[in-house]
Amino acid sequence: MSQAEDTSVRVTETRPTAPAARSVRRLWTLGLFRSELTTTFRRWRTLALLGVLAAVPVLVGIAVKIETSDGGGTGPGGGGPAFIAQITNNGLFLVFTALAATLPFFLPMAIGVIAGDAIAGEANAGTLRYLLVAPAGRTRLLLTKYATTMAFCLVATLVVAVSALTVGALLFPLGDLTTISGTRIGMGEGLLRALLIALVVAASLTGVAALGLFVSTLTNSGIAAMATTVGLLITVQILDQIPQLHAIQPYLFSHYWLSFADLMRDPVYWDDLTRNLGLQAVYAAVFGSAAWARFTAKDITA
Amino acid sequence: MAPYESGKTSAEGAAAEVEDLRAGRRRAARYVVPVAVVGVAAATIGLVPALADSGDPDLPKISAQELIEKIAASDVQQLSGTVKISTDLGLPALGDIAGGFAPGAGPSGDGSGSSADPQAKLMELASGTHTLRVAADGPDKQKLSVLDDASEYSVIRNGDEVWAYDSASNEAFHATGAAEHAEKGDKGGKGAPEDVPATPKELADEALKAVDDTTSVTVDGTAQVAGRDAYKLVIKPKQSGSTVGAISVAVDAKTGMPLKFTLTPASGGAAVVDAGFTKVDFGKPAASTFDFSPPKGTKVTEGDETKSQESHGSHDKAPKPGEGLEDGMTGLSGMKVIGEGWSSIAEFELPGGQGLPSAGSGDVAPEAQQLLGALGDKVSGKFGSGTVFSTRLVNALVTDDGKVYAGAVTKDALVKAADAAK
Numbered sequence: 001m002s003q004a005e006d007t008s009v010r011v012t013e014t015r016p017t018a019p020a021a022r023s024v025r026r027l028w029t030l031g032l033f034r035s036e037l038t039t040t041f042r043r044w045r046t047l048a049l050l051g052v053l054a055a056v057p058v059l060v061g062i063a064v065k066i067e068t069s070d071g072g073g074t075g076p077g078g079g080g081p082a083f084i085a086q087i088t089n090n091g092l093f094l095v096f097t098a099l100a101a102t103l104p105f106f107l108p109m110a111i112g113v114i115a116g117d118a119i120a121g122e123a124n125a126g127t128l129r130y131l132l133v134a135p136a137g138r139t140r141l142l143l144t145k146y147a148t149t150m151a152f153c154l155v156a157t158l159v160v161a162v163s164a165l166t167v168g169a170l171l172f173p174l175g176d177l178t179t180i181s182g183t184r185i186g187m188g189e190g191l192l193r194a195l196l197i198a199l200v201v202a203a204s205l206t207g208v209a210a211l212g213l214f215v216s217t218l219t220n221s222g223i224a225a226m227a228t229t230v231g232l233l234i235t236v237q238i239l240d241q242i243p244q245l246h247a248i249q250p251y252l253f254s255h256y257w258l259s260f261a262d263l264m265r266d267p268v269y270w271d272d273l274t275r276n277l278g279l280q281a282v283y284a285a286v287f288g289s290a291a292w293a294r295f296t297a298k299d300i301t302a
Numbered sequence: 303m304a305p306y307e308s309g310k311t312s313a314e315g316a317a318a319e320v321e322d323l324r325a326g327r328r329r330a331a332r333y334v335v336p337v338a339v340v341g342v343a344a345a346t347i348g349l350v351p352a353l354a355d356s357g358d359p360d361l362p363k364i365s366a367q368e369l370i371e372k373i374a375a376s377d378v379q380q381l382s383g384t385v386k387i388s389t390d391l392g393l394p395a396l397g398d399i400a401g402g403f404a405p406g407a408g409p410s411g412d413g414s415g416s417s418a419d420p421q422a423k424l425m426e427l428a429s430g431t432h433t434l435r436v437a438a439d440g441p442d443k444q445k446l447s448v449l450d451d452a453s454e455y456s457v458i459r460n461g462d463e464v465w466a467y468d469s470a471s472n473e474a475f476h477a478t479g480a481a482e483h484a485e486k487g488d489k490g491g492k493g494a495p496e497d498v499p500a501t502p503k504e505l506a507d508e509a510l511k512a513v514d515d516t517t518s519v520t521v522d523g524t525a526q527v528a529g530r531d532a533y534k535l536v537i538k539p540k541q542s543g544s545t546v547g548a549i550s551v552a553v554d555a556k557t558g559m560p561l562k563f564t565l566t567p568a569s570g571g572a573a574v575v576d577a578g579f580t581k582v583d584f585g586k587p588a589a590s591t592f593d594f595s596p597p598k599g600t601k602v603t604e605g606d607e608t609k610s611q612e613s614h615g616s617h618d619k620a621p622k623p624g625e626g627l628e629d630g631m632t633g634l635s636g637m638k639v640i641g642e643g644w645s646s647i648a649e650f651e652l653p654g655g656q657g658l659p660s661a662g663s664g665d666v667a668p669e670a671q672q673l674l675g676a677l678g679d680k681v682s683g684k685f686g687s688g689t690v691f692s693t694r695l696v697n698a699l700v701t702d703d704g705k706v707y708a709g710a711v712t713k714d715a716l717v718k719a720a721d722a723a724k
Contacts, residue, residue: 183591292332
């Protein structure tokens with residue numbers, strides 16, 4: 001009780017500062033962010049997660065290559081993840097297929113692990129109080145943690161995309177590609193759209209990241225926070241599949257995830273994309289502020 | 303906390319308590335932030351459509367006759383836009399049923415093996431909600447795309463060439479020599495995609511065909527559709543016994559182009575067919591929109607009997623959710639029409655007729671019919687006995703001796719017609 005009081009009081013006291021001190025503090029925040037980033041990305045757990053994500057496009061690429069090596073198509077009906085039928089024409093489509101395959105589960109699960117671990121993991125290891133002893137303030141620490149999680153979102157998505165692009169370039173031809181609307185675009189624009197899609201996918205994960213961070217402030221057990229976040233993710237994914245619940249589905253954070261495919265239409269169909277990004281912003285604002293409310297008022301006992 | 307308090311005076315203790323209380327309140331106050339964010343988001347979601355809806359445009363008065371002439375005189379050659387179409391015929395899974403019958407039901411030539419065959423594909427439009435993109439540039443350049451999740455199905459006509467491309471299965475369908483078809487487009491007189499079923503324009507044309515002395519046509523104010531000012535034309539059957547409640551067509555005030563088509567059933571409830579532009583632009587679409595060459599590795603099915611198919615109007619045969627509903631299925635061959643106007647009933651014998659399984663016309667294989675038997679209601683009357691299949695719009699009576707009575711009329715009207723025919 002008294003600890004929580006102490007820090008919050010100190011934060012309010014030190015907030016109004018001279019501009020000089022402020023610039024110093026901003027540098028310090030970046031330092032905190034940098035150290036958080038290196039701590040996160042040096043963990044074996046993080047590297048293992050990224051390794052698994054990088055392996056998915058390799059698996060998909062080799063499977064499609066073997067399946068089509070006898071000259072046959074990928075089979076009738078166009079089942080499987082989105083864009084899979086086009087991979088044999090153009091390796092760039094492996095990027096989209098890999099993202100479509102990892103977005104529903106692998107990527108958010110990895111985010112859930114990192115976000116759930118953010119606060120609760122520190123509390124669990126007994127290092128949270130040391131972080132708070134430094135005059136950074138809780139709000140700043142929380143922002144740093146969220147920024148680190150977002151950086152992981154971006155890195156994880158880019159790992160999938162780059163791995164897929166490499167595998168696609170090695171196994172399949174590259175070149176001009178046909179959008180799903182049937183028009184042709186050049187390789188350069190195709191790569192640009194691939195990058196844009198990777199960014200949209202990373203942005204699609206901000207909602208889950210904020211949710212995970214909020215859960216992480218609720219408990220002192222890192223494992224519990226991760227399990228809860230991933231459990232919520234699975235629950236939401238199931239709810240999104242039940243047709244009778246169509247009334248609430250547009251408000252589920254995962255509902256518009258696959259709208260990134262609309263970027264491959266020509267002209268791009270923006271409606272669902274903007275809905276997706278707006279929804280992610282709302283989730284980030286709601287759960288981010290809830291995490292802030294919880295974390296700044298919490299007793300830190302570990 | 304207790305060890306510290308022991309040394310304090312009572313006044314200090316009270317002060318600390320007040321401090322605690324304040325701190326507690328301050329903490330609780332923090333939770334106001336997320337709650338407020340939720341509130342603002344909910345209000346935005348709730349209010350923005352309401353605000354966008356408000357205020358019907360102020361347009362000069364126009365009579366129904368003038369408005370119909372305006373539609374007829376409409377000469378839109380170039381447009382691109384997004385159409386949202388929802389069909390709710392009241393069948394649980396019409397798409398599946400229709401899909402199952404598609405290979406046998408349509409004269410699909412050798413294209414039946416391709417998932418890019420327009421006929422099989424466009425049948426899916428007969429149920430559910432779909433987003434379509436249309437583009438047209440003159441009478442011989444048109445494109446219709448059905449936007450699915452992460453895939454798209456496009457029908458592109460560029461002069462003599464007709465391409466259909468299904469990105470989900472990476473298959474294409476190709477037909478050439480659409481000259482007759484182009485003439486047909488000219489005969490239509492409008493650049494608006496004649497090829498394209500399910501656009502508000504097509505549906506409105508079908509509805510206006512049914513306008514006769516059994517119909518009341520009125521102008522019912524104005525509306526905003528896809529950001530454009532429009533008049534609302536309401537078409538209502540005068541006769542009783544029809545299941546059609548009303549058809550409302552929003553007509554663009556400037557171009558006379560129908561922008562939205564809504565068919566509500568007499569029984570009330572949600573619209574059976576609701577097709578409207580959500581975005582429309584009357585500018586010239588980019589020329590590349592109509593260019594298509596199949597990507598390497600795409601399975602291309604050539605439409606062999608193109609000529610004969612085109613002369614049958616293969617694309618027009620693709621089920622328009624409106625066709626057969628409004629004009630009493632005059633497209634069916636070998637059948638009699640009982641009555642006139644909206645409550646006309648089609649009578650034909652099984653197995654007979656062709657196509658249009660989506661209209662619930664009972665034109666199905668015997669095995670499938672057995673299956674469907676479970677879906678219908680048994681009725682009997684002077685004519686004998688039979689089964690009535692109901693949708694929210696079209697009812698069909700299949701008698702045990704193999705006759706079918708179908709129309710956009712109530713069950714009672716069907717039984718009456720069957721009795722009278724006996």
